[in-house]
């Protein structure tokens with residue numbers, strides 16, 4: 144996959160003294176779980192002492208689940224009074240933005256890896272997209288997806304730092320300085336990052352790769368618990384030396400869902 148834009152967009156969050164941060168894993172079109180985790184975060188925050196709060200969404204808001212349009216609309220207009228929201232670019236947002244920019248050759252992959260559900264949430268029939276010529280398919284999508292949604296997604300950052308933590312969607316390339324990381328790696332990397340246990344100089348908080356529960360290692364914390372299939376959306380709170388996790392209740396089918404997730408193609 145090509146990666147567009149050589150300049151990494153980075154946000155420096157306040158922290159850590161007197162500041163608190165929450166990070167939310169991959170939502171993938173589950174508006175129901177998003178509402179539940181926002182509620183849990185707000186209640187968790189209310190129990191703690193007053194602080195400046197950052198609320199970081201780790202990307203992949205869209206695709207797979209049934210309500211991508213609903214999730215984007217909810218977060219685009221989300222202005223909580225207790226926290227400052229910040230959004231990171233996932234590979235799924237990247238692919239959608241590339242398609243509506245005219246890169247129609249990635250359309251079949253997008254539809255196969257959860258884009259069909261996303262298209263449907265915007266009132267577009269994925270079968271019609273597949274059977275249309277590229278120009279017509281592009282027109283269909285551009286007509287259906289509100290410009291404000293695309294503008295919102297296009298404004299997502301690639302990294303955010305909070306004290307000794309670095310938030311990214313997928314991970315970082317080990318041995319490469321944070322400033323030199325490519326957008327491609329930050330949004331797509333798996334094995335080379337996940338299997339690396341060296342000290343990165345910061346603890347990397349990421350989503351993108353599904354694990355059966357929080358994947359907590361000395362040099363990274365993975366928060367993608369496969370919400371779309373398991374019903375478990377995970378968030379992490381950070382303040383000072385403290386670290387804690389919040390999760391949606393999930394379904395009783397969670398164990399079998401996790402087993403199925405393990406067979407899902409890596410997109």
Ligand SMILES: [Mn+2]
Nearest residue numbers: 203233234351
């Ligand atoms: Mn991802």
